[in-house]
Amino acid sequence: MISTGSIQRIQRIDLRGADRATVDYRAAVPRADFDVEAAVPAVHAICEDVRTRGLEAIRELSERFDGVAVDDIRVAPEALRSALERLDPDIRAGLEESIRRLRATCANELERDAVTDLGPGARVTHRKVPVGRVGLYVPGGLAPLVSSVLMNVVPAQTAGVESIALASPPQKEFGGSVHPTILAACALLGVDEVYAVGGAQAIAMFAYGTGPCAKVDLVTGPGNIYTVTAKRILKGLVGIDSEAGPTEIAVLADDSADPAYVAADLISQAEHDPLAASVLVTPSEALAAAVETALEEQVAATKHVERIRTSLSGPQSGIVLVDDLEQGLEVVNAYAAEHLEIQTEDAAGWAARVRNAGAIFVGPYAPVSLGDYCAGSNHVLPTGGCACHSSGLSVRAFTKSVHVVDYSREALAAVAGHVVTLAEAEDLPGHGAAVKVRSAGEPAE
Structure with a gap:
């Protein structure tokens, strides 16, 4: 049963007493309307325009969608160096620590060749080979996601990818160039092929090889519905990582959870996008009420109040009441959240039983924000329930397997x-x- 309360309050979804043998938990916890199919006609037209008219089409599309005229879509190397020189030292220190931690986890993800001898002179080698050239997309709409530069580039470099191109929307505020913090991160990582191109036209540029940008083999990185739709249309012509939609967080919590922590974590993801989903699953009505109170207090003090309120009061967000943590586990496994926090007694034990999540954050001191920046994990993760069959971005995404058959x-x-x-x-x-x-x-x- 769903009760909505006022338009600015997060809804409650009461699953207590539900017949666990028949209830469809995935349908019971709604998501934002993210209809890729509805966007296909418009995005197909953009992709065809780039394919047939090339650089001229990209310039016109940038002016139409980003409000800037870009003569040279490739960012000059000196602009990258200059952005790094001007970067705030504290931001640089944060980026460097994030890179260090992510490189360490990526290095441990590297798979070695597997050699199988099936008899004298009969050998099959499972060889891991890096993708030759990749195009990385970094959003720059509501927020310049500099952290996405790291999350895309570091695993690609660790995998051994030799050619990396990066695209991000041109910013009117910065004369039609890419946001300077994104440029600085590219310079810090040694990526010097950067394009001021956004949206579906950037994906088409990568897929077709347009203007100064040579065709890539694989496109990765998050984006809006137009970017995601372009990936779907061009998949096959070029490899893609996933069709990631609006961000989402689910929190499985009991009475031991701190309502201020839970509220802050729900807000942290609502801050991304009005379509972002924030879901609390709990058997504790007392915690649910305390989180509602904490949300009202904390949202009022945030910078992006309207964006956050829209997200939290939307149909994609809610507090789900369950009979017990066993039912809560069933709900979160069915929901298959991009980010799942476990804030319960024996959080590690409950986390070990989770099958479906893009990333799992265990206990009160592992908020999703940690994973967004400095945990050493990757924040490019499956959304929309796709965590039941797909994984987040990793070194493996930038490699492919080749069987080498050697028989006498x-x-x-x-x-x-x-x-x-x-x-x-x-x-x-x-x-x-x-x-x-x-x-x-x-x-x-």
Whole structure:
């Protein structure tokens, strides 16, 4: 049962007493309307415009959507160096620590080649190969997400990607260039190919290879609905990481949780976007009431009050009341949140039982904000329930697997009869003949 209260209050969703055998928890906890299919016609037109008219189309689209005329879409190297020189020392220190921690976790994610010997002279190697060239997208609309530079670049570099291009929307405030903090982060990481191009046209530029930007093999990074839709349309022509929608947080909490902590964490994600989802799942009505009170107090003191209130009072956010933590676990596993916090007694024990989440934050001192910047984890994560089948961005996203088959004449002969038999079973005699011809002129048995 849903009760809405006033328009500025977060809704309550009461699942207590529900028939756990039949209730659809994923449907019971609503999400924001993020209809990629509805955006397809408009985004398809943008992509086709870039494909057919190239750089001229990108310039016109930048003027239309970003309100700036950009003559040279590639940011000059000296602008990158200058941005780093002017960067606030405290911001630089924060970026450097974030990079250090993320490099450490990424280094541990690197997969080694797996060699399997199946007999004398019969070897198969599972080789990990980095993608040749990637295009990284960094949003710059409601907020210049400098942290997304790190989250994209560091795993790509760790994987061994040799060619990295980055695009971010041109900023009217900065003369049509990319936000200077984003430029500084690029310089800090040694990325010198940066384009002042935003939205769907940036994804199309990467996919087709437009103007000074050569075609890439893979596009990664979060974005708005137009960026996500462009990824869907161009997937196949270019690889993509995911179709990430508005950010979301779920908090599984009991009476041991501090309502001020929970409220602050719900607000932290609501701050991103009016469509952001903030969900508390708890068996404690007392905690629910205390969090509602804390939200009212804390939201009033925030900078982006209207954006946050819109998010928290929207249909995608809510406080979900459950009978107990067991039911709460069922709810959060069904919801499959991008970010899931566990603020309960024995938080590590409950976290170990979570199957579906982009990232799990354990206990009162691991807020999502930590993961956004300095935890060493990656914040580019699956949204919209996709955590039930997809993973967040990592080194693995920037590598591909290749099987290397190395057999001697004797090793082939040992299995030749099986190959010929199976080829004939599929009515593909040419497959069997390719083995027979290597058997010294003798038919393989």
